Amino acid sequence: MFSKQIPPLNSFFLLLLALWASAFFSGCTPQEASFRPNELHVASLSQDSTDQQVSELAKTASNHVEELFGTPDSPKWPSEIADIVDMVKVKRSAGPVGRDKSKVEYGLFRKHCVQCHGTTGDGQGPAAALLAPYPRDFRRGSFKFKSTPIGKKPTHSDLVRTLEKGLPGTGMPAFGTLNHSVEFAEDIDALAHYVRYLSVRGEVERRVISAIVNQENAAEQAKIIASKVAESWAMADSFSVKPPRLITTWVPEDQTAAIERGKAIFLSELTACSKCHGKLGDGNGTSQDYDEWTKDWTIRAGIDPNKKAEWKPMKRFGALKPVLDSARNLTLGAFRGGETREDVYLRIVLGIEGSPMPAIARKENDNPGITEEGIRDLVEYVYSLSNPVTSGAAPSNEKGAEHEQSN
Ligand code: HEC
Ligand code: HEC
Missing domain, CATH: 1.20.5 (Single alpha-helices involved in coiled-coils or other helix-helix interfaces)
Structure with missing residues (x-):
């Protein structure tokens, strides 16, 4: 401009x-006057538009959203929609960094998160391009590491868990290890409310943009959209999955046998785990794909993310270079969604939203799929890849030998 x-x-x-x-x-x-309008989403929905049209449409959408949700320094929440954030906590997290008279800290998001996630929560802070994977763009309303199925919002405790423990193996730090004071626990709680706020605001903005592109009445639609998005967050707890007792209290009578059974399931056609993760679980599979945040403005917009000449023009609207969301090397053991067997169970049963990793096909009635006992064995196998069992069939040696062959 x-x-x-x-x-x-x-x-x-x-x-x-x-x-x-x-x-x-x-x-x-x-002062942060406004949240940055989502030009990338406009550009990916309306490819024939000029830069000026993109900028104007994005601004129009952003203005409608600002009426409902306010600005980075003065956030607000529309009274007509479900009350899913605590505005006292949102206000503590928003705005510039500082303390009030009673020394309570404000501006938590700009202090701890903005360098990666950006003021708007668009994942485009100044450090973003240097990180792999990129920081999350909250505006899509999708989260990866949660206790709810694909398509459902994370619960409050899912977000708190991510903030406390971080996402090992990525740039996302563990804020729980910084400080164990009561105040800091409260900060994490406040920040989780703010992530919700930014995510709702950003998802409403995306949908308002679609409404405008489809020539609907945006002002009227904005409120309807906002209440739908807020409602989806309000429902999250009811979809939360708890690992069964089979997982939480299991003491295997023969661990090596369980691992062997799990390995067969891992290699089976039905689960296809090894297609992506490789036969040894070391991430050397044949299937390679992008995540939904990238597909959103590339494949869905008719742009090939593998062709630089095609995606590069989108950089001017804020796109970052497309990077593959590769299947994890499971021998390294840096489980992003948590390292307990319960956590690994949830990842396998629920999949990882927005990534290529699907939820496992479970055996239900006559449907082909994996039984709960099978999933338990699979968890044991996945776990053994990074925590080799020392007694018995020494899976770690076997792994080393096969690995040399496959290279
Ligand atoms: C140094 C960079 C960095 C900082 C600082 C940072 N994050 Fe992140 N964050 C990331 C990255 C990178 C990811 C994506 C990791 C992935 O996709 O596996 C992420 C992901 C997330 C997610 C998504 C989790 C999910 O299940 O999808 C949330 C929520 C989040 N961060 C919140 C925060 C909050 C709140 C703060 C500040 C208290 C913060 N982050 C600070 C880099 C950062
Ligand atoms: C279509 C490809 C694909 C298939 C099939 C697949 N995965 Fe994945 N898996 C991935 C990708 C990609 C990731 C990394 C996702 C991310 O963090 O963005 C992943 C991540 C994981 C993780 C890491 C979770 C964490 O907390 O960090 C585990 C464990 C895992 N997969 C196990 C399995 C198992 C077991 C199966 C079979 C039931 C399986 N995967 C099938 C692609 C796949």
């Missing part, structure tokens, strides 16, 4: 911009 019309004084202007930017990231934050 600026670049086309900067007069000769532009070096002074750039200096001001640099000063503003450094103040911004050192915590003494200036």
Whole structure:
């Protein structure tokens, strides 16, 4: 927007911009007038539009959303929709970093999260492009590591868990290890409310953009959309899955046999685990794919993410270089969704939303699929890949030998 019309004084202007930017990231934050409009989503839905049309449509949508949800410094919540966030906590997390008279800290999101997730929660903070995987864009309303099935929102405790424990093997830090004070536990709780707020705001914005592209009445639609999105969050707890006693209290009488049975399930056609994770679980499978955040503006918009000439023009709307969401090397044991058998069970049973990893086919009535006992054995096998059993058939040696062959 600026670049086309900067007069000769532009070096002074750039200096001001640099000063503003450094103040911004050192915590003494200036006012954040608005959330950044979602131009990438507009551009992927309306490919023939000029840059100016994209920018105007994105701004229009953003204005409708701002009426309902306010700005980064003054968030609000529409009274007509389900009351799924605590606005006192949202306000503590929002705005510039600082303390009030009683020393309570404010601006938690800008202090702890913004460098990666961006003020808008679009996953486009200044550090984002350097990270693999990229930080989550909350605006899609999808989360990967949760206790609810694909298509359902995470529960509050799912988000709290992610914030406390982080996502091992990614840039997402564990905030629970920083400080165990009562205040910090409260901060995490407040931040989880703010993630919800940003996610609802961003998903409503995406859907308002679709409404405008489809020439519906955006102002009227915005409220209807907002209440639908809020309702989907309100329902999350009712979909939360608890691992069965078979998993939580299981003490195998013969662990090696359970691992062998699990391995056969892992290699089977029915689960296809090894197609993606490789026969040895080391991530060397044949199937390679992108996540939904990338497909959203590439494949769904008719752009081939493997062809630079096709995706590169989308960078001007904020797209980051497409990176494959590869199946994990399970021998490394950095389970992002948690390292207990219960956590691994949930990942296998529920899949990982937004990633290529599907939920397992479970045996129900006459449907072909894996029984609960089979899933338990599979969990044991997956677990053994990074925690080799020392007695018995020494799976770690066998693994090493096969691995050399396959290379
Ligand atoms: C150093 C960068 C970094 C910082 C700081 C950071 N995150 Fe993240 N965050 C990430 C990355 C990277 C991912 C994506 C990991 C993945 O896809 O496996 C992520 C993912 C998430 C997710 C998605 C979890 C899911 O189930 O999909 C949430 C929620 C989240 N972060 C919240 C926060 C909050 C709140 C803060 C501040 C308290 C924060 N993050 C700070 C990098 C960061
Ligand atoms: C279509 C490909 C595909 C299939 C089939 C598949 N996975 Fe995955 N799996 C993935 C991808 C991709 C990831 C990484 C997802 C991410 O974090 O974005 C993953 C991640 C995982 C994780 C890591 C979870 C964590 O907390 O970090 C486990 C465990 C796992 N898969 C086990 C399995 C098992 C067991 C099966 C068979 C029942 C299976 N997968 C089938 C693609 C697949």
